[in-house]
Amino acid sequence: MGAGHGHQLHYHGHSPVHRVPAHLKILALLGFMIVVVATPRDWYPVFGVYLLLLAAVIGMSRVPPTYLLKRTVVEVPFVLFAVLLPFVATGPRTEVLGVTVSQHGLEAGVALLIKGTLGVLASLTLAATTEPQELLLGLERLRLPQQLVQIMAFMVRYLDVVTGEMRRMKVARESRGFSARNPRHWPVLARSAGALFIRSYERGERVHLAMLSRGYTGRMPRS
Amino acid sequence: MTPVLDVHGLAYAYPDGHQALFGVDLHVHRGERVALLGPNGAGKTTLVLHLNGILTAGAGSVAVSGLAVEKANLTEIRRRVGVVFQDPDDQLFMGTVRADVAFGPANLGITGAELDHRVLRALEQVGMEEYVDRPPHHLSFGQRRRVAVATVLAMEPEVLVLDEPSSNLDPASRRELADILRSLDVTVLMVTHDLPYALELCPRSVVLSGGTVVADGTTYDVLTDEALMKAHRLELPFGFDPRTAMPRP
Structure with a gap:
């Protein structure tokens, strides 16, 4: 069985992001997620800022972006749901690439996709930069x-x-x-x-x- | 002298009615290394689970260094009797080797420097001190078996009970474990199907068959008693002869 370091999700390294105490990273992730979810769904430029912020952290952690991107496949079921939304939702219709879809559903689907992807990427970054054992200690320090x-x-x-x-x-x-x-x-x-x-x-x-x-x-x- | 293990007329039936032990008598004295032999289904594991009070005697009694195995004494009994189970993945359930070895003594209320000291000493006894901060699932099988022994040694038991210590080990790990067991200054009861291992490590053997003790003598005498061996489904590996493997004691 596997030898060497940590878990499948963990990317061994010694960057500043790796070194931050686990409980602070958990709090940061939680804060980030709450802000992302609370952001009104049509503030697209703001989501761009979030993504840049996340990209900066990933850059600092020196975890290869492809390593994280490959692991975003866990999001696939949500993507499917997001893609279905414009077709099943009701309300005013609009036309995209020659297909008539629900205006409401389209906006909800896109927002779901954006927020979901940001959340998954942020969580993966935490997992990649923190040993599972550290994560548990962090949760303990947060009085879980x-x-x-x-x-x-x-x-x-x-x-x-x-x-x-x-x-x-x-x-x-x-x-x-x-x-x-x-x-x-x-x-x-x-x-x-x-x-x-x-x-x-x-x-x-x-x-x-x-x-x-x-x-x-x-x-x-x-x- | 009070025996370390004193089992008297022990009988036990599982809740489903299957009776596993029919009056077992066994005495093990301080410093002895005893092999517990017997075919599958003889009741060996059931007997072991009585020694530290996981199962409660249906009839008869079990005492460890004079202390009866009963509910009021369980903490002390479990300190005195260290059971090492067959699958190290069952025995090692914490995130690091250190936490796992500390689990037993910490349950006894030991903390701080004394706890660290016990953990390191137990790991030194099995030659695993450099792995103290590794997660158990990153160790090889032989290393995990040795850490499993350390988890029990850290409780400073009076008797070490090993369930199939040599199973699934490669020959080198098997020999390393034998060296470790020989180097320990502790009473050992070893459940095993590995008869050469019993001969190598244990001067005395007890044969359990059909829920009773059918033989109790020197390992050499037991293994060379062909009628006894045949009657209780015990077989030596191909080519192995105790008479030539070891001179008559």
Whole structure:
């Protein structure tokens, strides 16, 4: 399994942006997002300023922009929704490239796209410049409830274990001649997902046993 | 002298009615290294889970250095009995090696410099001190197994209980772990299917089969008793003969 530094989203570096304490970065991201979302949706030049600001931070962090752009694919479902909006919304119609669409829907779609992309890029920048462990410490310093921080810590710890298990199941399926080419194969994938869920659940039980064996009584020790 | 582990007439049935142990007697004395052998389904894991009070005896009793395993004593029992589970990914659940090794002693209320000291000493004992700030999932399997041993050593247990310590290790890691276990000044109970490993590390072996102890003697005698071995589905690896591997003790 993967050796070396951090997580898939993390880009190792020593820039000023990497060095800022994690809790400040989290607050900055939160502030940025609130301002972006609160900005009226037709203030296009203002969104341009936000983008420049973000680009400046990315430039300072020395994370290659292509590295971030590749990871913006997580936004695709939102893009699809944004593209649908002009067609399904009601109200006055307007014409774009010879197609009649809803004026309202068009504006809402464009705004969704802009705000979403800004948010995703900003979040990716945070992830790329902060080790997951630092992020958790930052959240702790911001007084996020212990239980939530712990749940996230377990997620970070077991993400690789569970994806490793998922990959081995895929290899095992394909080694027996299976490939999910059409919807008739989906039930197999669904059963694999179910098996993965049960395995993860059982691992959770075993981890709990191991915790009890080392004197865990329901509260994480402060160390 | 009070035995470190004193199991007396231990019987246990799982809630679904499946009875796993039928009156187990086992005594382990200070400084001993004992192998617990037996086929799959013999009740070895069930027995181990009684030693630190995860499971509660249906009948009979378990005591650790004279302290009965019961609800009121669980914290002290779990300090005294260090269980290392088979899959290090189950044992190592924190974000860094340091936090993981500190988890046990911190649960005992140890803090500050003493905690740091314990963590580093435990890691030194398994030769992993330079990995103290790494996340566990970036270590090799053999390294994770060694850190798993350290997580328990940090609690300064009286007895170390290892579940299949050599499983999934490559031969070099397997030997390194043997060297570490030999170097520790602690009582060891080792559950294993790896009979050469038992012979190498443990002068004494106990065979558990069908929920009872069917043999208890020197590992050499157990492994060379062909009738006993055959009756309880124990087999030596191809080409391995205890008579030539090790002179009769």
